[in-house]
Amino acid sequence: MSTADPDFDIDAAREARRERLFTRINTADKWFQVIGLSWLTPILKAAAGDNPKAQVGDIWRLLGVPLLAIVGFLMLWAALAPTVQTSLGAIPGPAQVWSEAVNLHKDAQAKAESRAKFETQVATLNERRVEQGKEPVERAYTGAPSYYSQIWTSIKTVFFGFLIASAVAIPLGIAAGLSPTANAALNPVIQIFKPVSPLAWLPIVTMVVSAVYTNPDGLFAKSFLTSAITVTLCSLWPTLINTALGVSSIDKDLVNVSKVLKMNTYTKITKLVLPSALPLIFTGLRLSLGVGWMVLIAAEMLAQNPGLGKFVWDEFQNGSSSSLAKIIVAVLTIGIIGFLLDRVMYALQSLFTFTNNR
Secondary structure, three states, rough: OOOHHHOOOOOOOOOHHHHHHHHHHHHHHHHHHOOOOOOOHHHHHHHHHOHHHHHHHHHHHHHHHHHHHHHHHHHHHHHHHHEEEEEOOOOOOHHHHHHHHHHHHHHHHHHHHHHHHHHHHHHHHHHHHHHHHOOOOOOOOOOOOHHEEEEEEEHHHHHHHHHHHHHHHHHHHHHHHHHHHHHHHHHHHHHHHHHOHHHHHHHHHHHHHHHHHHOOOOOOHHHHHHHHHHHHHHHHHHHHHHHHHHHOOOHHHHHHHHOOOOOHHHHHHHHHHHHHHHHHHHHHHHHHHHHHHHHHOOOOOOOOOOOOHHHHHHHHHHOOOHHHHHHOOOOOOOHHHHHHHHHHHHHHHHOOOOOOOO
């Protein structure tokens, strides 16, 4: 009669728990990489006891070096900024820029409270009018937009233009990739219009929107459509080119299989072409969104349409002692949002494809 070794059972249970823990960490690492937090993986592995000395090297490379670079940049900025004199005074250092960022946050909170107070007063007024048997009134808030509302306006505009560009570019790219004739027809158009600057498109778009969109009570403001269409015209080319490249480079054996199975065009595209071309399509989408974000800021500055671009231009024209610091806050905001937009697209790419491109 044999008896089980209790120490062996305990060790086996511990090892099983460690294996499950490391499996979870490795699974989470995929998403840490997507959102730019890959440095969390070696920290979690070190905490779990997986060769802490080796993990320290990864922590230093993934977290320590970037933090050191940021600190070095801030120190260099703080040292050199006072030496550059402009018409608005010296270039503000990190401390001044942070102070203006805090002021913009406080100003946004004050404007939000003012708007809420206004809406409450209008609601109270309409309640009284209804009680008196009168029609309620509609009054729009006319206060200046806050910094956060201008950020939100720019994000909505770029996504609207990006979605239109994607809806146009992906079908055209599929057609160009599948048909040499369609590719020959589209190629001259792509080569001619791809290099055109948004500053050249903007006057044309402005005039066309003003001539066509004449309804003052329409769903969208003219300024919104002008910026969004300019984004569309400039950002559709990377998606179109990458989609055509992805579709044209799918495995020829798969194409032959589709012929043998006598797939119709719709089935061929949805079951064969798109799954094979998705990595390159998403690469094009990421590029297009980045281009669209840059184009939007320029369009808002030139056309004085609401958004971050107009905020930068207004502060430049304002010429106050704090304007330069506010412009730098906006520049950093634009960069951070651009990074986050790319991470969003990469997260979608990771959900739908097996690519490891970052």
